Amino acid sequence: MHGNTPLLSIRELKKVYKTREGELEALGSVTFDIYPQEFVSIVGPSGCGKTTLLKIIAGLLPKTSGEIFVDKKQFDPSREVGFVFQKPLLLPWRKVIDNVLLPIEILKLDKRNYIEKARALLELVGLSGFENNYPNELSGGMQQRVSIARALIHDPKLILMDEPFGALDALTRERMNLELLRIWSESQKTILFVTHGIQEAIFLSDRVIILSARPSRMIKALDIELPRPRTMEVRSSAEFGVYSLEVYRCLELT
Amino acid sequence: MNHVLKSTDSLTPPSRLNALIRWVTRSIQKNLNSIFVVLGFFLLWEAAVWVFRIPPFILPAPSTALSHLLFPRAEANYRWSYHISSTVLAISLSFVATSTVGILIAIALAWSKRLKEIILPAFVFINSLPIIAIAPIILLWMGYGVFTNMVIAFLVGFFPVVINTITGLEAVDEDLLDLVRYLHASKLQVFLKIRIPNALPYIFSGLKICSTMSIVGAIVGEFIASDRGLGYIIINAQYSMNTPPIFSSLILISLAGALLFTLVSLLERILMPWTAFEAEP
Numbered sequence: 001m002h003g004n005t006p007l008l009s010i011r012e013l014k015k016v017y018k019t020r021e022g023e024l025e026a027l028g029s030v031t032f033d034i035y036p037q038e039f040v041s042i043v044g045p046s047g048c049g050k051t052t053l054l055k056i057i058a059g060l061l062p063k064t065s066g067e068i069f070v071d072k073k074q075f076d077p078s079r080e081v082g083f084v085f086q087k088p089l090l091l092p093w094r095k096v097i098d099n100v101l102l103p104i105e106i107l108k109l110d111k112r113n114y115i116e117k118a119r120a121l122l123e124l125v126g127l128s129g130f131e132n133n134y135p136n137e138l139s140g141g142m143q144q145r146v147s148i149a150r151a152l153i154h155d156p157k158l159i160l161m162d163e164p165f166g167a168l169d170a171l172t173r174e175r176m177n178l179e180l181l182r183i184w185s186e187s188q189k190t191i192l193f194v195t196h197g198i199q200e201a202i203f204l205s206d207r208v209i210i211l212s213a214r215p216s217r218m219i220k221a222l223d224i225e226l227p228r229p230r231t232m233e234v235r236s237s238a239e240f241g242v243y244s245l246e247v248y249r250c251l252e253l254t
Numbered sequence: 255m256n257h258v259l260k261s262t263d264s265l266t267p268p269s270r271l272n273a274l275i276r277w278v279t280r281s282i283q284k285n286l287n288s289i290f291v292v293l294g295f296f297l298l299w300e301a302a303v304w305v306f307r308i309p310p311f312i313l314p315a316p317s318t319a320l321s322h323l324l325f326p327r328a329e330a331n332y333r334w335s336y337h338i339s340s341t342v343l344a345i346s347l348s349f350v351a352t353s354t355v356g357i358l359i360a361i362a363l364a365w366s367k368r369l370k371e372i373i374l375p376a377f378v379f380i381n382s383l384p385i386i387a388i389a390p391i392i393l394l395w396m397g398y399g400v401f402t403n404m405v406i407a408f409l410v411g412f413f414p415v416v417i418n419t420i421t422g423l424e425a426v427d428e429d430l431l432d433l434v435r436y437l438h439a440s441k442l443q444v445f446l447k448i449r450i451p452n453a454l455p456y457i458f459s460g461l462k463i464c465s466t467m468s469i470v471g472a473i474v475g476e477f478i479a480s481d482r483g484l485g486y487i488i489i490n491a492q493y494s495m496n497t498p499p500i501f502s503s504l505i506l507i508s509l510a511g512a513l514l515f516t517l518v519s520l521l522e523r524i525l526m527p528w529t530a531f532e533a534e535p
Contacts, residue, residue, distance in 0.1 A: 058436040059436055060432050060435060060436050077436055078436060078438040081436065083432075083433065083436055085429055085432070085433065086429075087427075089429055089430050089433050091451070092528055093452075093454070093526065093528050102434070102447070105443075105447065106434050106438070106439045106447070107437055107438075134527075134528040136528065154437075
């Protein structure tokens with residue numbers, strides 16, 4: 001399926017937290033590749049180290065052992081990664097457009113070159129006309145759209161998303177899923193998406209990586225071969241049901 | 255897939271102007287009420303003095319206090335404009351110095367954990383000293399003058415500014431720090447772009463306390479270490495049992511307090527425009 005070289009390779013990645021009670025193995029041993037423009041989801045029971053995995057990739061947590069590399073080279077997360085957190089984490093004192101431009105300022109790039117891009121990204125996430133609003137004037141769903149635009153502004157290859165729609169109501173969440181697929185295909189980014197929503201993972205992804213409970217190991221990487229572009233109808237298809245059952249089986253929910 | 259776009263989320267930008275107008279009208283309404291309360295209080299006071307025939311050396315009517323201000327008596331010929339301007343100068347210099355130094359100290363302490371661990375307990379100690387008790391020593395060291403007033407006011411007022419500012423600088427969502435950390439933000443960037451703006455609401459509540467404290471400090475300073483100002487008038491008039499000028503001074507001091515507080519609130523509104531548009535309850 002993937003003829004090209006992986007964008008990101010993860011080899012036997014382990015994370016052990018040292019606590020007062022002793023060592024806590026948060027991430028057993030995880031190995032997988034992500035290919036350019038792929039949409040990969042990670043599902044697993046809570047506490048299985050999904051967030052830990054994303055934070056290690058983003059360089060927010062040190063790994064205990066294992067390797068992360070791009071084309072056999074170590075990679076610099078600050079340039080290659082855009083992170084979307086569960087909370088929108090917008091700065092209330094900055095207007096929407098200035099929130100989108102925050103990574104540019106932190107990376108000390110020339111802001112003037114990115115203002116047009118910020119506007120285009122806000123249009124991409126469906127928020128043109130809101131550039132000069134403050135975040136607290138926007139709904140939760142809109143705030144999360146801003147944070148997606150912010151993750152894209154410095155043109156990273158890989159977007160890490162940590163349950164980005166977990167705090168939204170069910171209806172908004174469904175809508176954001178469809179939006180995300182559109183944003184993904186238009187921006188041609190690679191997305192690594194952490195969720196505990198199995199339906200959500202199958203609906204969005206090319207591949208669903210299923211992790212076991214702690215200490216987590218990879219149970220399976222399930223290729224989802226549903227046709228794209230995907231619409232809500234796909235969710236009621238027989239194949240979708242088969243994939244769901246497969247994930248449930250892997251997580252021993254059946 | 256475009257049909258799914260933009261359905262539940264409201265897509266008309268909320269009108270900022272309307273929100274601002276609403277805020278202004280609301281604050282005027284609120285202040286109107288308190289003006290009525292203050293006026294009512296003065297009327298009651300005036301009436302009580304006349305009805306119970308209270309002698310002015312015990313409690314002068316507000317009208318008597320006011321007339322002393324406008325038409326100085328021969329027996330207590332205070333140069334009001336001179337004393338008022340002296341107190342206003344002491345209060346404003348104290349407030350500006352205390353808040354500036356307090357904020358800078360707080361930033362330094364939040365920057366270096368080590369420094370904070372060493373210095374903050376000392377501040378708690380200094381803050382616990384009764385200012386009335388140490389003011390004479392300061393007078394002894396520094397002599398009469400506005401600068402002495404400022405030092406006394408600083409000792410009363412710096413603590414709330416420092417504590418509030420440190421709290422604000424440290425009350426940052428861990429996740430928010432992750433957001434800039436993965437982009438390799440420097441410590442300076444974290445302070446300039448996250449911590450300091452995040453601390454603004456805390457700084458302003460510190461400044462509001464400091465505005466009151468600056469007045470206490472300046473007046474106490476004038477009690478002890480000055481030959482001018484409203485604090486001096488209070489002490490001087492007290493010696494001669496000349497009560498009305500004391501009340502004139504008290505009214506002026508509370509006016510100054512209200513004015514300074516309003517100015518701080520106004521500055522807060524101007525520096526933090528985003529708070530004006532918070533969702534209506």
